[in-house]
Amino acid sequence: MRIGVIGAGAAGLSAAYDFARAGHGVTVYEAAPFVGGQASTIEVGGGRLERGYHHLFTSDNAILEIMDELGIGESMRWIPSSVGIYTDHEVYRWSTPIDLLRFSALSFRDRIRMGMVAKKLQRMKDWRALEDITAAEWIRENAGASIYAKVWEPLLRGKFGDRFESVAMPWFWSKIQTRFASRDRLGREKLGYPINSFDEVFETLEERIKSMGGQVYLETPVTNVLVEDGAATGLRVKHPDGTETEENFDLILSTVPSFAFPKLVDLPETYLKKLGAVEYMGAVVMILEMTHPLTDVYWMNIADHEVPFLGLIEHTNLMPKELYGGSNVLYLTNYVERQSELFLMSDEELLEVYAPWLPRFNPAFERSWITRVHVNRVSAAQPVIGTNYSQHIPEHQTPVSKLFLANTTQIYPEDRGTNYSIQMGREIAATMLRGG
Ligand SMILES: Cc1cc2nc3c(=O)[nH]c(=O)nc-3n(C[C@H](O)[C@H](O)[C@H](O)COP(=O)(O)OP(=O)(O)OC[C@H]3O[C@@H](n4cnc5c(N)ncnc54)[C@H](O)[C@@H]3O)c2cc1C
Numbered sequence: 001m002r003i004g005v006i007g008a009g010a011a012g013l014s015a016a017y018d019f020a021r022a023g024h025g026v027t028v029y030e031a032a033p034f035v036g037g038q039a040s041t042i043e044v045g046g047g048r049l050e051r052g053y054h055h056l057f058t059s060d061n062a063i064l065e066i067m068d069e070l071g072i073g074e075s076m077r078w079i080p081s082s083v084g085i086y087t088d089h090e091v092y093r094w095s096t097p098i099d100l101l102r103f104s105a106l107s108f109r110d111r112i113r114m115g116m117v118a119k120k121l122q123r124m125k126d127w128r129a130l131e132d133i134t135a136a137e138w139i140r141e142n143a144g145a146s147i148y149a150k151v152w153e154p155l156l157r158g159k160f161g162d163r164f165e166s167v168a169m170p171w172f173w174s175k176i177q178t179r180f181a182s183r184d185r186l187g188r189e190k191l192g193y194p195i196n197s198f199d200e201v202f203e204t205l206e207e208r209i210k211s212m213g214g215q216v217y218l219e220t221p222v223t224n225v226l227v228e229d230g231a232a233t234g235l236r237v238k239h240p241d242g243t244e245t246e247e248n249f250d251l252i253l254s255t256v257p258s259f260a261f262p263k264l265v266d267l268p269e270t271y272l273k274k275l276g277a278v279e280y281m282g283a284v285v286m287i288l289e290m291t292h293p294l295t296d297v298y299w300m301n302i303a304d305h306e307v308p309f310l311g312l313i314e315h316t317n318l319m320p321k322e323l324y325g326g327s328n329v330l331y332l333t334n335y336v337e338r339q340s341e342l343f344l345m346s347d348e349e350l351l352e353v354y355a356p357w358l359p360r361f362n363p364a365f366e367r368s369w370i371t372r373v374h375v376n377r378v379s380a381a382q383p384v385i386g387t388n389y390s391q392h393i394p395e396h397q398t399p400v401s402k403l404f405l406a407n408t409t410q411i412y413p414e415d416r417g418t419n420y421s422i423q424m425g426r427e428i429a430a431t432m433l434r435g436g
Contacts, residue, residue: 001025003432004235004247006222006264007255009037010418011406013205013216014066014425015253015432020212022433027214027247029237031221036202037255038378039418044289045325048197051376052285053313053331055081056192059181060419062426063201067194070204075194079318083189084297086304087150091361094301097187110147117143121176127413130169131388138169154303158310159335160281160384168387170413178414191298193319198418225252225265225403232265232403251432253404255425257380258394261405267398274394278409282338283381286350289327289372293317294362308342308353309334312361327371338379347375383409383416396428404432 001024005012008030019026034040041048056063058078067073085094085103093099100115120142124130130138135156140148156164156172183189194200206216217237224236226246234248254261258275261267267275286309293314300312313331321328332354336342342350351373358365386392389412396404406428408416 001250004249004252008035010421011425012255014422015429018429020214028216029220039198041199047323048199057178057182062423063419078190081189081191082297084300122180127170135172171385231401279384280380281335281382283378285376286332287374288330290369293328
């Protein structure tokens with residue numbers, strides 16, 4: 001068969017790899033000039049660095065398996081993580097159960113209660129029972145108003161903006177599950193990172209697809225899915241020289257976000273409603289290359305409404321700075337609406353908003369430490385998972401025969417991530433090859 005794939009991110013490339021392995025002719029079209037989608041990289045000091053901070057948990061089996069299959073499993077490094085939280089104008093360590101006991105922003109009773117609630121969630125295996133309750137309601141009820149107000153409400157608000165009260169409990173449950181799965185008996189968390197960056201995974205996939213006779217075209221967006229008598233028959237694509245061609249395919253997989261999919265093809269109202277029911281948060285990620293480290297933790301949660309960013313992720317507190325020509329690498333991250341002021345600001349304006357807050361995390365910080373600034377804006381960064389979500393997920397098999405959809409809104413109850421896009425890409429490839 002001839003199979004067309006729209007998008008060379010984790011889902012599209014892993015599906016295309018399996019199509020090629022099964023002996024089919026596969027062609028991948030990617031709008032961007034690079035592979036990897038949201039997990040793609042830029043060059044920093046001679047090394048590759050993700051546009052948005054990325055790591056893996058020990059339970060991320062699908063990506064670990066594909067790396068082994070590709071012969072690059074040895075690139076994985078597992079590193080003890082260090083986590084902090086900024087609340088009440090202070091930085092607290094937040095990595096281990098002992099740190100939680102010392103977390104004086106909460107009363108001693110609340111610290112114990114928070115640990116017990118996390119344990120309760122870790123032991124809970126039936127997320128379906130949580131489907132009709134929001135994370136905000138569940139946490140307030142089980143952990144109490146003060147833990148919610150001091151810790152979880154600011155973190156939920158940071159991640160989901162004004163939509164934070166509508167996020168369903170299975171999303172929060174799955175976050176706790178993955179984080180606990182990556183801890184040892186003493187509660188110390190280990191995180192994974194491929195030493196040659198996530199780029200190695202996606203570049204190797206591209207290489208293998210090509211070596212099996214497949215094609216991957218960059219800077220070649222799909223502008224239309226061609227449909228005849230209710231069945232997809234091909235794709236109209238725009239080439240880098242501006243010309244457009246129509247290519248015939250027997251099967252098509254789209255991995256574009258739900259809001260972009262209806263622009264490619266006419267769909268019936270019922271399916272359009274499902275696509276439209278899930279909102280996405282965008283992300284604005286600033287990367288600072290610096291001469292000095294800002295903090296000594298990898299992941300700093302910001303539980304403070306005043307601070308204009310949600311998290312500080314100091315990548316070179318996880319991986320050695322020698323990978324980046326000796327630069328310290330700091331991400332400042334925010335999840336925001338795609339139309340928000342922060343999303344639309346210029347890079348310079350954004351730095352002016354963020355930089356004055358950095359001394360809060362290290363009083364010695366000076367602007368001269370910053371040697372380079374990169375900003376990345378992601379429009380479909382995080383689907384907002386509402387209550388009873390399992391009833392609203394768009395089907396992979398679209399109402400147009402021979403046309404399938406695999407994007408991050410279809411990952412549930414787990415939170416979206418490279419692991420789950422790879423798993424979904426491979427599962428959907430198998431389904432398509434079985435005949436739908
Ligand atoms: C800030 C941030 C931090 C993250 N951190 C982590 C992390 O720590 N660990 C982790 O595992 N995951 C993380 N993720 C999530 C992870 O990156 C994504 O879930 C995953 O990469 C999504 O892969 P995908 O293939 O489903 O979608 P995408 O990566 O979005 O791929 C879709 C592709 O389709 C292309 N496309 C769109 N329209 C067209 C068109 N018309 N024609 C051709 N191509 C088109 C896009 O350019 C894109 O390359 C993070 C994401 C963000 C934004």
